[in-house]
Amino acid sequence: MSGLPESFAVATHGLSMRYGKQAALDAVDLRVPEGAVYVLIGANGAGKSTAMKVLLNLERPNAGRAEVFGLDTGVHGPEVRAQIGYMPESHEHDYPWMTCGRLIRHVAAHYPAWDHTYAARLVEVFGVRPERKIRTLSKGESRRLQFVLTLAHRPPLLLLDEPTDGLDPVMRNRTLAHLAEHLADTPTTVVIATHHIHEVESLADHVGVLSAGRLVAQMSRDELRRTVRRYRVEVPEGWEAPAELRTPTLRRSRGGREVQWTLIGEERDVAARLAAAGATVREVTPLALEETALAFLAEEETP
Amino acid sequence: MLVNLDPQDARPLYLQIMDEVRRAVVVGTLRAEDPLPSVRELSAELVVNPRTVSQAYQELEREGVIYVRRGQGTFVSPTFRRGAGERRSLALAVAKRALLEARRNGLSAEELVTMIQKLAAREDE
Numbered sequence: 121m122s123g124l125p126e127s128f129a130v131a132t133h134g135l136s137m138r139y140g141k142q143a144a145l146d147a148v149d150l151r152v153p154e155g156a157v158y159v160l161i162g163a164n165g166a167g168k169s170t171a172m173k174v175l176l177n178l179e180r181p182n183a184g185r186a187e188v189f190g191l192d193t194g195v196h197g198p199e200v201r202a203q204i205g206y207m208p209e210s211h212e213h214d215y216p217w218m219t220c221g222r223l224i225r226h227v228a229a230h231y232p233a234w235d236h237t238y239a240a241r242l243v244e245v246f247g248v249r250p251e252r253k254i255r256t257l258s259k260g261e262s263r264r265l266q267f268v269l270t271l272a273h274r275p276p277l278l279l280l281d282e283p284t285d286g287l288d289p290v291m292r293n294r295t296l297a298h299l300a301e302h303l304a305d306t307p308t309t310v311v312i313a314t315h316h317i318h319e320v321e322s323l324a325d326h327v328g329v330l331s332a333g334r335l336v337a338q339m340s341r342d343e344l345r346r347t348v349r350r351y352r353v354e355v356p357e358g359w360e361a362p363a364e365l366r367t368p369t370l371r372r373s374r375g376g377r378e379v380q381w382t383l384i385g386e387e388r389d390v391a392a393r394l395a396a397a398g399a400t401v402r403e404v405t406p407l408a409l410e411e412t413a414l415a416f417l418a419e420e421e422t423p
Numbered sequence: 424m425l426v427n428l429d430p431q432d433a434r435p436l437y438l439q440i441m442d443e444v445r446r447a448v449v450v451g452t453l454r455a456e457d458p459l460p461s462v463r464e465l466s467a468e469l470v471v472n473p474r475t476v477s478q479a480y481q482e483l484e485r486e487g488v489i490y491v492r493r494g495q496g497t498f499v500s501p502t503f504r505r506g507a508g509e510r511r512s513l514a515l516a517v518a519k520r521a522l523l524e525a526r527r528n529g530l531s532a533e534e535l536v537t538m539i540q541k542l543a544a545r546e547d548e
Binding site: 402 | 428433434435436462463466467468469470471472473474475523526527529
């Protein structure tokens with residue numbers, strides 16, 4: 121690890137947002153390191169989309185503040201938005217009567233950094249037909265057009281809200297492969313909000329889990345892989361887990377003399393605690409990203 | 424070069440990529456001075472973060488398996504000997520996985536080894 125302080129593309133400080141009595145965000149402290157591919161996970165209504173809208177200054181928080189590349193989003197809205205390629209969850213475009221080609225030219229005019237050569241390549245990669253009217257596009261076609269509009273100005277920050285939604289499997293794979301290529305060519309920080317976790321798992325290097333507006337976990341993939349593991353242990357008849365093992369538990373299931381736990385902590389410490397409690401550790405496995413996220417979310421639901 | 428990543432494999436992706444490159448060198452599908460795909464190409468092909476591929480390449484370079492020629496790309500190192508050492512570390516990795524699976528099934532190392540020998544003898548017949 122370098123001794124330099126990490127710089128963040130996105131940082132929020134005690135961000136809270138409520139709609140009426142409903143808390144959409146509750147004291148959220150996001151930390152997205154520059155250059156990260158950060159996946160924001162959570163159920164519908166967990167606050168993922170709201171967080172993105174606050175970053176764009178499309179929504180004003182009730183408390184706290186957000187920074188994008190060190191700029192306060194509430195004060196520097198336009199400057200911040202110029203740095204961001206945003207793909208909303210919605211597939212609707214603002215000008216349904218335009219053709220795709222016309223809309224691309226229209227959006228290009230707003231971005232001094234628009235790369236026309238790259239835009240032409242994106243049109244090809246995503247199979248966008250410039251002569252088509254926006255209102256006649258299917259959900260998938262609309263998504264593909266959004267990718268052209270989002271990537272062509274090579275913004276330093278991408279906010280993608282359910283980016284693979286509406287894409288067929290072939291196009292989904294092509295899109296994610298192109299995103300990988302884009303990242304290799306252009307220094308970019310990406311925040312992806314999704315519940316299709318396995319689709320973006322191989323791209324992600326940071327993870328945040330939102331549950332009912334609260335950020336219940338946030339760490340790098342390496343840290344997650346190291347500290348959240350499933351332990352399969354054999355226990356004597358009638359064995360009860362000691363209290364100190366119950367606290368950092370995410371999930372537990374039991375079948376006969378075998379207990380399976382998802383526990384947080386360094387493996388050596390956890391295994392030692394299990395052994396001291398009289399359990400024989402049979403297997404320790406790191407979890408796929410989706411399983412880890414589910415474990416965190418399940419913990420939140422059970423009081 | 425063919426790189427296959429196993430979605431069931433819980434090890435970090437950069438380690439899996441490193442293993443695949445090493446395997447290709449050991450079995451001879453990659454030879455000295457053969458070019459490797461660029462970070463950009465391989466990350467698009469595998470749909471992984473380019474940083475992951477970079478990390479794998481940097482580690483392999485540090486180990487002397489591959490080297491970078493500025494502006495030209497990445498190549499298999501001519502000094503990398505695909506000798507006993509590499510075969511040993513491959514065997515070690517395979518053995519570790521087998522042993523883990525045996526333990527999971529409540530089998531001892533001895534039972535596993537005996538069965539492997541029996542099986543191999545049968546195949547040789």
